[in-house]
Amino acid sequence: MGTAQGSLRNEPILQMEHINSEEAVDFECPICFQSLERPVKTQCGHVFCQECHSRNFHASDGKCPICRKDTSFTEQRAMDIEEQMMTKKANCRGCDTQVCLMDMRAHTQTCSKYLEEYGPALDAYTPPQPTPASYSTIETIGWTFTCPYCQEANYDVEDLVTHCCTHHSHDYRRVVCPICALMPWGDPNYYSRNFLTHLRLRHQFDYEHFVDFSQDEELMLQDTILNSFQDCAQIPF
Template identity: 40%
Template sequence: FCTPCLQECLKPKKPVCGVCRSTLSPGSRALDLEKQIETTETTCNGCNKKMYLSKMRSHAASCSKYQNYIMEGVKAVTKEPLHNSRSFPNRFTFPCPYCSEKNFDQEGLVEHCKALHSMDAKQVVCPICASMPWGDPNYRSANFMEHLQRRHRFSYDTFVVGDPFVDYDADEDDMMAQVLMRSLRDK
């Protein structure tokens, strides 16, 4: 993770996991996970030495073979990129359309706008909608706060539990219908 994204996940008000975005419980240590890290063996990809996961970070910092292994991977990736990352829109973090503060997840953007921009009448483009295939990146919402509360109470991709992906090629009404059907089925 880059520093701004990681900092957004660890905001004191609402720390969330950097991978799944679920809320972290402040002050409670994952003792079962610590024990698993202390007792799980792994092998260094550089020198093939066996060690516990808890020792891997310090070993990797001093193992020249591991550092060479990492550099070879970096060279391979930078030499032949598999795809142009610019062709895939970012649908996970969004800038505030009022003040351009960056790296909000969908829920964070809604909270930010409610807290700081609820009285701002300026017409703005919804960054969430603009990232969707059906979204118009030039459409300015007449009442952005109402739009946020009506359209973005949940995220399509995190609401649909169990699906490894969401079909972003479907239009917005189809997506909404899929989510509603699954919510009724899961009750």
């Protein structure tokens, strides 16, 4: 008995390293924008969830979504990344609780404050089913937006996302999303706690091409993603 207890006392205790939100982004999948799940590393050196990579491989003719280089369907599991995630923790963007990176995806799926800010995670594997309203379009009206950080104007949605992520990646001020503020459901007085993540999760498409304003925000978002996915991937449904 004494020998067994002594053996337990001699086992190393796993030390958790706390990292900030900027460092935690390195452990997020650039396809689903969630913490990596069963990460794989492509031949070009980019890391994705295994399921996200498989889906993207079929949708983009085997091209990496970041650098457009050829990838293999059976890429190597990134065990080094997975091991790092087991020993690192970061603050949840919603409730600010410290969570192990391996558990962050599960945590955000049930964290009420995270869901209130960013909404439920979009399913990167199975596009939502269309509704009749998804085939309604509106005339392109050429919306432009002003950066809420530096007040530079005349950005379309794509350029605003690129500008903010490139020039304001270290700015953690709470700001109003200029895109949401113009929507019928938007609140021009609502300050996002993490605007950059909000942009990456919510505004990876241009609203003016597929929007049907008779729908609520969540249904419109799902239908827009479906139309965009079908348009780009040309996958029959």
